[in-house]
Amino acid sequence: MASLNEPGTTVRAPRAPWLTLKRRETIEGWLFVSPTLIGFLIFFLGPLIAVVFYSLSEWNLLSQDTIFVGLANYEDALTQNPDFWQVIRNSVIFAAGLVPMNMALALALAMALARPFRGVVFFRTIFFAPVVTSAVAWAIVWKFLLQGDAGAVNQMLATVGIDGPNWLREPNWAMAAVIVTRVLKMVGLNMILYIAALQSIPRDYEEAARLEGASEWQIFRMVIWPLLAPTTLIIMVITTIGSFKVFDHIYLMTGGGPENGTLVLAFYIYQQAFEFFEIGYASALAMIMFVIVLALTVVQLILRQKGST
Amino acid sequence: MKKGGLTMTRQGLFAAGVVASALLAGGACAQELRFTVWTGNDAHLAMLNGIAEGFRESHPDVTVRFETIPAGDYTQKLTFQIAGGNPPDLGWMFEDSIPAFIAAGVVEDIGPALRETEGYDLDDFSGPAMDLWSDGDAVYGIPFSTSPFMVFYNKEMFEAAGLKDPLAMAEAGEWTMEAFRDAALKLTEANDAWGFEFKDGEGYDSRIMHAIMPPIRAYGGHAWQDGECGFDDPEAVEAVTMLHGMIFEDQSIVPPGEQGDFFSGSAAMTVNQISRASKMPEAGFEWGIAPLPTGPAGAAPIIGQAGISVFAQGDKKELATEFAAFMTNAENVAVMAQFFPPARASVLDSDAFIDANELIPAEQMAYVSDAIKQGSVLPSHENAPKILAAMKPRFDALFRADADVPATLAAVCAAIQDEL
Structure with a gap:
């Protein structure tokens, strides 16, 4: 029997199997992520790319007439359409009013409800309930409460001698009304995030600061607030994006009025696409909104990074 | 015995083939018209289905399916159905949306077909009532409701x-x-x-x-x-x-x-x-x-209108037009008058219309009739x-x-x- 390793014979190394452990793990990995990936490609990336192309066309949905117009939709929105800048202004006012109010109230509620006490679950539920309440029901009830003289809010104000405005009929008051009612609707979500963050801060830090003679305000400012910073950033980003995308609340409470005083970007896009059937123009506006939200998010991330260094 | 058995098998196959062909042929003839409306009212739908049943007397293989879309979403959803290549065959149209639909070319000119329909009498519809729905000889819809304010x-x-x-x-x-x-x-x-x-x-x-x-x-x-x-x-x-x-x-x-x-x-x-x-x-x-x-x-007087239109993208336009003509003939307009004031002069002038609404006395209905004849529709534009x-x-x-x-x-x- 000849030896396998006879001198002078060439020994061919056994061929490595194609399905190596690494390859197998790679394939398995792709298979695991494929449901999400396919969904992402079909329902997110695909439409996003399509919107870019639509935004370069003049496409009337009803007549199905489509003309390539290049950047004309963007040019019209940015330089010729006076409503567009009012819409941007309204969106900025809405966000500037809603984000700080929402975050401050959420933090205050979280500080009050983070520690266990008798009935804490009841109060947390009360403040979180509007988040899971139907947006339609919420808006209709508030619309009813905010009527002119006959509205419950104004009747309550009248009992203390205040002549309340016609909330949803005067542009400035209407904007204030939709901001406050939106904050009341959504503050519970941020409150829960802050409660989770507060509960993850070790009590030792507070106790150490207290032993050092720090006041409650100093403990909050020097210990708790810096440790809440990552959560604050996340909340700020989510709330800002949400405020620029607000649609249902405006649609149901004011329809963008009065005098276009609450006509915000998402509602304006809806109006162009689904009332005027100008899909190309609406797509250009949607791209502008995408860029604004993206820019705000990047700015907030940069500020956060600068803050942490 | 074997031969006889084979013969029986052949006969059986032949019979099965005949039955299958008949079924297939029957299936090919049976047609369904999809008709969009914005009413979900049971009495309205019963009346509409009754008219569709009447159409089956002359078209036994045709069924009409009335699809309700809420009024608030109607024009939007209809537009998306048309844009998505899935238009209904016929549908109700609001007065404020018909000019845009005509301008976009998505509703069919049914004027020639209506004029050729025996006994239809298109001229029985009052001129002012047809203004919104026609352009010269072209007819893009027939008002089924001409209701004054x-x-x-x-x-x-x-x-x-x-x-x-x-x-x-x-x-x-x-x-x-x-x-x-x-x-x-x-x-x-x-x-x-x-x-x-x-x-x-x-x-x-x-x-x-x-x-x-x-x-x-x-x-x-x-x-x-x-x-x-x-x-x-x-x-x-x-x-x-x-x-x-x-x-x-x-x-x-x-x-x-x-x-x-x-x-x-x-x-x-x-x-x-x-x-x-x-x-x-x-x-x-x-x-x-x-x-x-x-x-x-x-x-x-000011009148509000709603009409019936046939959609240009539909694949059963001829049949849909026949049903539109049937639905708006004098007999069926009189049936619909219990809910929808008519634009046909012959029905409008009849005692049947004056007495049609049991809640409104005849002397008040006479004012309704006058308003329809003299009124004009709300301003419209594409x-x-x-x-x-x-x-x-x-x-x-x-x-x-x-x-x-x-x-x-x-x-x-x-x-x-x-x-x-």
Whole structure:
């Protein structure tokens, strides 16, 4: 029997199997992520790319007439359409009013409800309930409460001698009304995030600061607030994006009025696409909104990074 | 035996083939028409299905499926069905959306087919009623509902205010805009209610045109004509100034931001169509209907319309047109008249129509009939959605106590002129 390793014979190394452990793990990995990936490609990336192309066309949905117009939709929105800048202004006012109010109230509620006490679950539920309440029901009830003289809010104000405005009929008051009612609707979500963050801060830090003679305000400012910073950033980003995308609340409470005083970007896009059937123009506006939200998010991330260094 | 068995098998196969062919042939002949409507009312749908059953007498293989889309979403969903390549065969069309659909070429010209249909008599439809739905000889829809706006009033509140009945005033030729304003003020003072409520309480929002057009036309004005805005014409300014005075000086019309429902007794008068009479038995008070008040330009009845159109993208256009013709022949228009006032003169003049609505007495229905014959539809335009959207913020500014009416109406015209 000849030896396998006879001198002078060439020994061919056994061929490595194609399905190596690494390859197998790679394939398995792709298979695991494929449901999400396919969904992402079909329902997110695909439409996003399509919107870019639509935004370069003049496409009337009803007549199905489509003309390539290049950047004309963007040019019209940015330089010729006076409503567009009012819409941007309204969106900025809405966000500037809603984000700080929402975050401050959420933090205050979280500080009050983070520690266990008798009935804490009841109060947390009360403040979180509007988040899971139907947006339609919420808006209709508030619309009813905010009527002119006959509205419950104004009747309550009248009992203390205040002549309340016609909330949803005067542009400035209407904007204030939709901001406050939106904050009341959504503050519970941020409150829960802050409660989770507060509960993850070790009590030792507070106790150490207290032993050092720090006041409650100093403990909050020097210990708790810096440790809440990552959560604050996340909340700020989510709330800002949400405020620029607000649609249902405006649609149901004011329809963008009065005098276009609450006509915000998402509602304006809806109006162009689904009332005027100008899909190309609406797509250009949607791209502008995408860029604004993206820019705000990047700015907030940069500020956060600068803050942490 | 074997041979016989084979023969039996062949016969069996042949018989099965015949049955299968017959079934397939039957399947090929059976056709379904999809018809979109915005009513979900059981009585309306029963009536429509009854008409479809009648069509089966001449077309036994044809079924009609009525698909309800809520009115608020109707035009939008219909547009998406058409854009998505899944148009219905026929559908109801709103008066304010038909011009855009005609301009986009998505509704079929059924005029030639209707003229060739034996006994159809297209000329029986009154000319003004067909204005919106035709262009020369082309016919893009047939109005199945031509319903005038009437004043609904609470008789008990009129009595409490010591006022003459509006119907009696109309018969005496005294039911003018001045009389209307005076009545609204006295009704407000005499009752714990508003004198007047705009249609469905939506006069400051979705029903702006319903709110402003009756006085504007009664004063001899118009919204737009031949591409020119008419809101800033003196007649329109005078009419809207009167309306503004009623809201903010007299405080006799339910103001913006308040609710005052006629049907629950918190307003003494409103404007609506006779289909709303179905709500009156639940109202619990004596009521009546009267024509719109006259103005310096005389009587100017306003009608709301809805029509039936065949969609150009449909693959059964010929059959759909046949059904549209069947549905709007004199016999079926008379059937539909119980809910939808007709545009066919022969039906309109018949006693059957005058007696059609059991809630409204014949003498009041006679005014409905007159209004249909003399009335004109609300202003329409192929750019109506953009025009109304441009008008809305300017009218918001108009409906404020300190508004400068002429300047605001001039701003309305400036805002919509490009779309006209």
